[in-house]
Amino acid sequence: MKNLIAIDDLNKSEILSIVKRAEVHIKNELKVTGSLEGSTVVTLFFEESTRTRMSFEMAARKLSLGVLTFSKSTSSMTKGESLRDTIATFESFGVNALIVRHSSAGVPKQISEWTDLAVINAGDGAHSHPSQALLDIVAFRSAIKGEIPNIGSFSRKDPDDFSGLKIGIVGDILHSRVARSVARAFSKLGGEVILCGPPTLLPNFWQEFQMVTDLDSVISEFDLVMPLRLQLERASGGFIPSLSEFRHRYGLTTDRVEKIKDSALILHPGPMNRGVEIDSLVPNDPRALVNFQVRVGVPTRMAILEHCLKRDYENE
Ligand code: CP
Numbered sequence: 001m002k003n004l005i006a007i008d009d010l011n012k013s014e015i016l017s018i019v020k021r022a023e024v025h026i027k028n029e030l031k032v033t034g035s036l037e038g039s040t041v042v043t044l045f046f047e048e049s050t051r052t053r054m055s056f057e058m059a060a061r062k063l064s065l066g067v068l069t070f071s072k073s074t075s076s077m078t079k080g081e082s083l084r085d086t087i088a089t090f091e092s093f094g095v096n097a098l099i100v101r102h103s104s105a106g107v108p109k110q111i112s113e114w115t116d117l118a119v120i121n122a123g124d125g126a127h128s129h130p131s132q133a134l135l136d137i138v139a140f141r142s143a144i145k146g147e148i149p150n151i152g153s154f155s156r157k158d159p160d161d162f163s164g165l166k167i168g169i170v171g172d173i174l175h176s177r178v179a180r181s182v183a184r185a186f187s188k189l190g191g192e193v194i195l196c197g198p199p200t201l202l203p204n205f206w207q208e209f210q211m212v213t214d215l216d217s218v219i220s221e222f223d224l225v226m227p228l229r230l231q232l233e234r235a236s237g238g239f240i241p242s243l244s245e246f247r248h249r250y251g252l253t254t255d256r257v258e259k260i261k262d263s264a265l266i267l268h269p270g271p272m273n274r275g276v277e278i279d280s281l282v283p284n285d286p287r288a289l290v291n292f293q294v295r296v297g298v299p300t301r302m303a304i305l306e307h308c309l310k311r312d313y314e315n316e
Helices: 012-027 052-060 083-093 107-113 130-144 177-188 215-221 243-250 290-295 297-308
Strands: 040-045 065-072 097-102 116-124 166-170 192-196 210-212 223-229
Touching: 012 130, 012 297, 040 052, 040 083, 052 065, 052 097, 052 116, 052 130, 052 166, 052 297, 065 083, 083 107, 097 107, 107 116, 116 130, 116 297, 130 177, 130 290, 130 297, 166 177, 166 215, 177 192, 192 215, 210 215, 290 297
Parallel strands: 040 065, 040 097, 097 116, 166 192, 166 223, 192 210
Antiparallel strands: none
């Protein structure tokens, strides 16, 4: 069993192995496979989710895994049972993997230290969201390889190497686990990552990437632009003057997308605050991959489950 807590658990070759396995599942139209039959995963989501939870559960079923859905509000945690005892209960059932989302950074890592079951981080606080970054790579590669009808007008010589590509992640970087995972994942494949946002939402502890506060000065350079959801639930206020000011300076508005290269791609991890970090019509732009990102969530998470449950697919 392997854990997937953060992108840094994977080297470049492991990232590409998972991504290419996801591409096999896409090519096979998510054909059901039975090789993991008999294993069981549990989804433990202590924070709301639509895409991640549903796509992990669908991915597990495509792999013939058993799926248990844990809900804190209907569990014995409401009677005071601890998280550690809850994990021990699942261990006793004989399940194989725990897929964990939590609003506090570090919970999946803590769980992984309590158990020998595989632990997959489905998003923890502002720390990490590795499966999102991997599916973003799958979506981006499909576009640059010209595999999505009408999207992606630039051809890359080598989709395994993002060197020479500029990746712009824009907005609420400080509170974003997606930013942390996407930046690490794309840079491991050679991409140049630029983080852009108001000074109050750029983490000053993160020196690894170039940080820019003037979006309009750099947006025309980006090959990929990813506006992030402004995380009002994590920000207690005081980070931006107003939503309209944020939109004016950092929103992917219909006017601002005119400045993006014709060949560039627009990704948003979702859920979107339409009219804040992205205008309502922008996801319909021919360069936008927003719906495609969701579509590749299931095959990517199939590949992640296979990776963590040690499915040997190298010879298939
Ligand atoms: N992108 C993402 O994590 O979406 P959900 O919160 O709906 O899972």
